[in-house]
Amino acid sequence: MKKVYSSAAEALGGVLQDGMLVAAGGFGLCGIPENLIAAIRDAGTKNLTVASNNAGVDDFGLGVLLQGRQVKKMISSYVGENDEFMRQYLAGDLEIEFNPQGTLAERMRAGGAGIAGFYTKTGVGTLIADGKEHKDFNGETYILEEGIFADLSIVKAWKGDEAGNLIFRKTARNFNPVAATCGKVCIAEVEELLPVGALEPDSIHTPGIFVNRIIKGEHEKRIEQRTTRAA
Amino acid sequence: MAGWDRNQMAARAAQELEDGTYVNLGIGIPTLVSNYIPEGVDVTLQSENGMLGMGPFPTDDEIDADLINAGKQTITEMDRTSYFSSADSFAMIRGGHIALSILGAMEVSEQGDLANWMIPGKLVKGMGGAMDLVAGVRRVVVIMDHTNKKGESKLLKQCSLPLTGSKVVDRVISNLGVFDIVDGGIKVVEMADGVSLDDVKAATEAALVS
Numbered sequence: 099m100k101k102v103y104s105s106a107a108e109a110l111g112g113v114l115q116d117g118m119l120v121a122a123g124g125f126g127l128c129g130i131p132e133n134l135i136a137a138i139r140d141a142g143t144k145n146l147t148v149a150s151n152n153a154g155v156d157d158f159g160l161g162v163l164l165q166g167r168q169v170k171k172m173i174s175s176y177v178g179e180n181d182e183f184m185r186q187y188l189a190g191d192l193e194i195e196f197n198p199q200g201t202l203a204e205r206m207r208a209g210g211a212g213i214a215g216f217y218t219k220t221g222v223g224t225l226i227a228d229g230k231e232h233k234d235f236n237g238e239t240y241i242l243e244e245g246i247f248a249d250l251s252i253v254k255a256w257k258g259d260e261a262g263n264l265i266f267r268k269t270a271r272n273f274n275p276v277a278a279t280c281g282k283v284c285i286a287e288v289e290e291l292l293p294v295g296a297l298e299p300d301s302i303h304t305p306g307i308f309v310n311r312i313i314k315g316e317h318e319k320r321i322e323q324r325t326t327r328a329a
Numbered sequence: 330m331a332g333w334d335r336n337q338m339a340a341r342a343a344q345e346l347e348d349g350t351y352v353n354l355g356i357g358i359p360t361l362v363s364n365y366i367p368e369g370v371d372v373t374l375q376s377e378n379g380m381l382g383m384g385p386f387p388t389d390d391e392i393d394a395d396l397i398n399a400g401k402q403t404i405t406e407m408d409r410t411s412y413f414s415s416a417d418s419f420a421m422i423r424g425g426h427i428a429l430s431i432l433g434a435m436e437v438s439e440q441g442d443l444a445n446w447m448i449p450g451k452l453v454k455g456m457g458g459a460m461d462l463v464a465g466v467r468r469v470v471v472i473m474d475h476t477n478k479k480g481e482s483k484l485l486k487q488c489s490l491p492l493t494g495s496k497v498v499d500r501v502i503s504n505l506g507v508f509d510i511v512d513g514g515i516k517v518v519e520m521a522d523g524v525s526l527d528d529v530k531a532a533t534e535a536a537l538v539s
Contacts, residue, residue: 199457200377224460328388
C-alpha cells in the first residue's frame with residue numbers, strides 16, 4: 099500500500115471534485131497545510147465547503163482559495179483577519195456557518211469516530227441553538243450538534259513516516275489530529291518524511307490508519323502576530 | 330469619580346486567581362491580568378488552541394512560528410508546558426477542568442447573560458472559543474468598562490445584543506468596581522477608589538441589590 103506521493107498535486111489526483119466538503123487543520127496560519135491548499139488553488143476546484151477554524155489571510159492559507167472564488171461556504175469559528183472574505187461575504191457570494199471553536203473541533207472528532215451527533219451545553223440560549231434539538235440531562239439543557247463527515251481532509255504535521263504516522267509540533271497540532279480523522283480521504287503534508295521505523299511508536303500523535311496519502315512539503319510558516327518582549 | 334484604568338482593572342482581576350488552578354485569559358484587557366499574578370500564587374494558563382502552561386512573549390531570538398496563543402501572538406513555553414489537539418483543549422474547557430475564565434464583554438445582564446461576539450448589522454468575525462468557555466469553565470469573570478462610548482450602561486436588565494452565553498457570568502470587574510451576579514440583580518462587592526455608590530447607580534441599568 100503506497101501512501102507516499104511526490105507532490106501535493108499528485109497526492110490530490112483523482113480526489114478533488116467540485117462541491118466537495120474539505121476539512122482542514124490549522125489555527126490562524128499556524129499548522130496549516132500550505133502545500134495542499136496551493137495545489138487545490140492550482141487545480142481550480144470550485145464550490146467547495148471548507149470546515150476550518152479560520153479562513154487564512156488575503157494572500158496566504160485558505161485565503162488563496164477565496165481569491166479564486168473557489169469556496170462556496172466556510173464552517174469556521176473566527177474569520178476576522180481576511181478582507182477578501184468579508185468582501186465576498188457582504189456581497190452574498192460566500193456563505194458562513196459559525197461554529198463555536200470547541201463545537202467545531204468536536205464535530206470533526208465525532209465525524210472521524212463515526213458518531214453522528216453529540217449534545218453540548220455550548221451555545222444554549224444563543225443564536226447557535228436556533229433550530230437545534232434541545233435535551234435536558236441531569237437538570238441541565240444541552241443542544242444536539244452533528245459530526246462532520248468530510249470528503250477530504252488536508253492536514254499538516256511536523257514529522258511523518260511512509261506508513262502515514264504523524265507527529266505534530268507545539269501549537270501547530272491544533273485542529274490537525276481531528277481534521278485528519280473525519281475525511282473519507284486524508285492527505286497529510288509534513289516537514290520531514292521519514293522511513294518506517296524512524297518514529298518512536300509511543301510518540302505518534304496520529305496513527306497512519308487515518309492518513310491515506312502523505313507528501314513532504316515546503317513550508318513558509320508565516321507568522322500572523324509577531325509579538326516579542328525585550329531581550 | 331476616578332475609577333480604575335485598564336491596568337488597575339487587570340490588577341484587581343488578578344486577585345481572583347487561586348493558587349494551583351488552571352485559568353484561561355481572553356484577548357484584550359484579560360491578557361494583562363498575567364502581569365499582576367500575586368506573589369505566591371501559582372496558576373497555569375491555558376491557550377485554547379492547544380497548550381497548557383503559557384509562558385511570556387518571546388525575545389526576537391526565541392520566536393517560533395509553531396508556538397502561538399489563542400490571539401495568534403507568538404509566545405513561549407515553560408517547564409510545565411503540554412500541547413494537545415483542539416478537541417482535547419475543549420474537552421478541558423467543556424469538561425469543567427478549567428477553574429476560571431476572565432474575558433471581555435460588550436454587555437452583561439443582571440441574570441449573568443453575556444454578549445461579546447456580534448453586533449447585528451456590523452461585521453461579524455465569529456465567536457471563537459468564547460461560547461465554549463462561558464458554558465464550560467467553572468467560574469466566569471468579566472472585565473469591561475462600566476459604560477459604552479456613548480455613556481450608556483453595559484450592566485443591563487437584559488442584553489440587547491445576541492448572547493454568547495445565558496446565565497454564565499459570576500462576577501464583573503469594571504472601571505467602577507467589583508460586582509457579583511446574585512439572585513435579583515447585581516451586588517456591589519467593592520468600589521474603585523474615588524467612586525461613590527451614587528456613581529455606580531448612575532452608570533448601572535441593572536437592578537442593584539445589597
